[in-house]
Amino acid sequence: MYMLSRSKAVDVLHHPLFWNAEMRLSFRRDASDRVELEDRESESELLNTLESIAPVALGGKWDEKMESAFINDIGRYRRYKFDSVRDLLRVIRNKLNHYRELPQEIQRILGQIPEGFDCYFSSRFPQLLIEVYNNVIHSYCGEEEFLHKYSRSNRT
Structure with missing residues (x-):
């Protein structure tokens, strides 16, 4: 007899789809910090996997989904x-970390932290969070202590 495995309610509630805006932003920032540790010159399996999710996570070139004023600002x-x-994770991290220093026009485009800012990126890249979480961070970095706050067992 084949038994279906069902998730426990507590596991489901700790899934990234149920995180609040602050937790989603924190995860993107920490994921960016983590992948920055990888050397582009070496054959990093983590980086190769990260970039392999681009078609689903980005749905094309990410600059095409953002306002030209925003793209001009990051290009400076x-x-x-x-x-x-x-690079998109780096942009999100950098703009989040330096939000108060951004020109008013860019702050208006991005919205208030955390809800508006999160909505700006989530609405343009709805698969980014879950793709990075499932296919990269959870798979390659799940045992790293600074990322434990994103796993169910360490949030209860």
């Missing part, structure tokens, strides 16, 4: 690859 500080998940 560094060059980004608009088909890179790592």
